[in-house]
Amino acid sequence: MAAEDPIAHNELDALTRRVEAVEDRVEALQVQSGGNFAAVIEGQAALRREVRDGFTKVNARFDALETKFEALETKMDRNQAQIVELLTALVGKNLNEN
Template sequence: MSAKVPVHPLAGINEGQAALRREVRDGFAAVSARLDVLAGKVETRHAEILELLSQLGTKNPGAS
């Protein structure tokens, strides 16, 4: 007959906290990845706007 290993009363709480920490960490990683993509899109749009403004600035107003 094998002896039962005593289970600490707080073991379930510790396991729950560890699972919650993993979920929070994974959630932060997902949000961070989305923000990185969004930042890249903003940078691209910013560059496009600057290019359009620069083209607009080099046009001769009397030529139209």
């Protein structure tokens, strides 16, 4: 599993703040509407859109990081194989001889 990404965490924190702000607005609309639930439903729909869009962004960021991590693992495996190959070639050789 990849290490936690501080950017993704910041995006999630920002999304959480936005959700809380929308919840506050919905609550204020409920008080102001005095029973007019159309405004509340509209606020909830906006909240759902913001949450869905936020998760889409976070998932895209995670997928990009996962791709980069896989590429890094591949490069590390290739480098490790080259090191083993070079060390194997040196086994039994006298390094003081030219």
